[in-house]
Amino acid sequence: MKVKYFAWVRERIGKAEETIEPPDSVRTVDDLIGWLTSQGEGYAYAFEKPKVIRAAIDQAHVKQDAVISGAREIAFFPPMTGG
């Protein structure tokens, strides 16, 4: 499963994307945030306020209770500031 990070989430984790293989117990976006948080200091810093983080599955916005099974690409980013 490919994961992408943007803006300060990317900066804190220190990479723009990676391929991960979380355990089967990781079912939702929420679970994935929890699992990523345990993967190192940068991850813990990026996800220190998980409610602020936005997620997308296959390039569409999802809520944190969305199920990730079947996802090709999951992205994490701060609130958007375009326009």
Next chain:
Amino acid sequence: MKVKYFAWVRERIGKAEETIEPPDSVRTVDDLIGWLTSQGEGYAYAFEKPKVIRAAIDQAHVKQDAVISGAREIAFFPPMTGG
């Protein structure tokens, strides 16, 4: 007192402007419309539906009960269709 006519009011009366001297009994815009209506067929046609006609005194919109004394320029026209 100068009077100006625009759009189909102008066309019906057959002139764009003129100088008039209504009698003292003509106090308001309403009175003036009544007096002009008696000045000929073109006027009667232009003012046949007086409620439709808009008026301006010295280049500002007024209601038909506005007093005309002191006015330098009075204008009559149909509802505006600019923009």
Next chain:
Amino acid sequence: MTSVTIRIQEADFDIARETALLTQGRTDIGAVVSFSGICRGSDGEGISALNLEHYSGMAEAEIGRHVEEAAARWPLFGVTVIHRVGRIEPGQNIVLVLTASAHREAAFHAAEFLMDYLKTSAPFWKREETSEGTNWVETRAHDDAAAARWTRS
């Protein structure tokens, strides 16, 4: 201070030029809204042109009063209103309203406000030329309703 430009002219206008005049050399403007009104040709039987007449003097004054009111209601850095008169063919420009502000809300609201008032209150009249002859355009009841929503109660 709102920088104000009001022109009534037969010539066409150039949005890019007018926008540049409003914004160049400034870094306080975050939002520019432009509205262009264009002559349509496709209402029922096609019209071949519009002829626009105005009350010279009053038209400028009336637009000026509404620009002043817009500047009092919303924080605007600049407003440009250009209204064409004379013969205008389908596809050609009729009117331009440009508003500049720090944020988009003020620029959008002021442009809508000015257009609603231009439609109902500025002394311009349109006569259509069609293959059947000419006739004066009538007011849309909808335009009066649009203008009325800005009236303070």
Next chain:
Amino acid sequence: MTSVTIRIQEADFDIARETALLTQGRTDIGAVVSFSGICRGSDGEGISALNLEHYSGMAEAEIGRHVEEAAARWPLFGVTVIHRVGRIEPGQNIVLVLTASAHREAAFHAAEFLMDYLKTSAPFWKREETSEGTNWVETRAHDDAAAARWTRS
């Protein structure tokens, strides 16, 4: 059928050219609204530039979904959305939304709707460069409220 153009690019855009592309050769368009979002330099300590990052692929898709929704809500002949990315200095353009319709109401509402959603929902992020360093721009609570008003209840 609404003619739709969506571009994300580093280069600046030319409103006059984009408007011409949207309107030329047609006589059914009566109203064109454009919104230009411009980089401001005057928020407290001056910023020297914005750096705009986006989620390539999702940004285009997300804007496309909102343009489709706008076209379903209002009778639009054309919509153009151009969002710049990369380094943008004060006074330079960031975003352009152009809407074309027969009448002004649809063009105004669609442009406002698209801007409100671009601000809160399109995956772009701004980082400011100032003399003190760089920092990520935070969401204005006001923008969320503006976007929420379009939600059907």
